[in-house]
Amino acid sequence: MKLPKKKIIWIIEHCDTKGMYPFERAVTLANFLRDESVFLFVKTENQALIDKLAKTGLTIVLFDRFIELKKKIRELEPDLIVHDGKDTQLEQVEMIRPYCSTIVHFDDFGVGAQLVDCHIIALFGEPHEDSIPQELAGSYAFAVPPNLQQTAQEIYDAADCNIKGELPHIVIAYEDGDANNLTYRTLRHLTQLHIPLKISIAIDDDYKHDIDSLKMMALSRRNIELVQRPDALLHLMPKADLIICNANYTPYKVAAAGIPCITTAQHEQELNYTFAREMNGFIHIGLGRKMKQSILQNAVMELLLHESRRERAVRKQRALEILTNNDILKNLLLDLAYSRHNLAHM
Template sequence: MQKRKIIWIIEHCDIKGTYPFERAVTLANLLQDESVILFVKTTNQQLIDKLAQTGLNIILFERFTELKKKIREIEPHLIIHDGKDTLVEQVEMIRPFCSTIVHFDDFGVGAQLIDCHLVALFGESHEDSHVHELAGSYAFAVPPNLEKVAYEVLETPDSTIKGELPHIVVAFEDGDNNNLTYRTLRHLTQLHIPLKISVAIDDDYKHDLDSLKLMALSRKNTVIVQNSDALLQLMPQADLIICNANYTPYKVAAAGIPCITTAQHDNELNYAFTREMNGFIHIGLGRKMKQSIIQNAVMELLLHEQRRERAVRKQRNLEILTNNEILKNLLLDLAYARHNMAHI
């Protein structure tokens, strides 16, 4: 049978960060038996350089209108869009040249016109979704570096404190516009119990590092870890992770680590994945975070082993590490027109 021609369109979106690019690369690598092209829009040169090293067919673009001619020439069997929310006009422009269009986490009006909408960042009302919408934790693709770390953590399934001191990892990815990293660390330094604290700083962190380092110096066993994969580096040693409520909690759940989440902005406040049913403690909007609330959540998890065990069990029951196979098969079914979305 003829190879399917699959096009990915990935546009950078500040509030969703760089994960949509990771998801596209992860799934494109799984579909290499087909003919796959990634159309990429971003001004992040570091990200562009990283994508260039994947060996995938990457084409940069600046305006969505540039894609019309290219897509018409390719005649793809499947178009997948990720990152920025879409407009009706964007979908209408490419619809005549492809029979099947799939979007990930698209909260724009363009999502109403597509064939399949896969949603990891679902809200409380996702059970009343449109017929073409598939919302669930399986919409998170697991990058290979995360998969490796998760299996390393899973080798030691015990949820007891790993070292002499409880180890808290603070990790606010996707830019941390409201500097919740600083706010969280300040609250943690006021806890009068022996702790080890590691602060993960990735390439997207936009704020002054000196103030963080100065605060770290004021408390023993507190360090700043700065590199592109800081969270993944720290996960195997973490007893508790404090993070944003976007895609980061999926990374935590893939391994199963007690976790407190707080929203970086109003959009994240609406995402329902980071709730008690999935093993998280969610404390609301980060810029309104009260010291007493985060400290109580930390103490609840550190002092009660059964609470940690329950959190880990709920996360691992989601079986995030099986997601890639689910997504690969679904996308292939759509590319080969094996699915009628009305009957999924």
């Protein structure tokens, strides 16, 4: 006998510090759960993103205020609610709690996370004594979008840590807005390295700064290119010998493929995330707006000059098996939707 479909609601609210990835995670996992009845409640002012979501074939419901969700959720009577993006308040969870037996949040640093049944954390910090039982923190919390899956698999299959071209190729990729313009700061420091390099700068749709200053700096040295497109990082990953990026979700994209990587935090909260550290194959150099030229240059030279160092970094990243995450998350969410879970024993 076939079980009736479960109703699953995703609530995704835009958050400046987390960028577009929560929407990608929601769409990726919702596609894996198409056998169920899935609804995406979306709050964003980004019209390009809304247009993109409309093409997914998923049921998209736009909203402006969280209070609007109460009536819609009460009418749908969902079996599972998943929230991603903006941090929540206690009253938000209390408002929808009577209408759903199981609530799951991803990467919620608000007090609302204290009231949910399961809090899945990819942006985890150091372990702390007052962690609550329903927290599940680990690298498996990063869902892999299809375009990343394809790109990472191609790089993974090549399995080569050697410098690919005549010149070492460094990719600079600060996603999610780059509020402090670390792209410019990093490029300026790299141009002071007196060794032949090829440098590519990934400029995505979220980059908020004037690119003319980058173009002027690129003119000062050969073999610097600006790549301006929505998927700039994915486009450049197969060609990269080294990636320099921010320290939130972007390192997961790098680790999915296995590419030597230097990370720096875009803001203080990002400084607390501990995934992109040595234990997982990264060199982390602290807060980006305090980045010292000598520290960045030493990290770059360490990875470019020592093949064994690059190999160790790639080996640690690939040991995480990021490309298997989607199956783990799909099964976890289905267990929660069908009440097959016992978080105390997970």
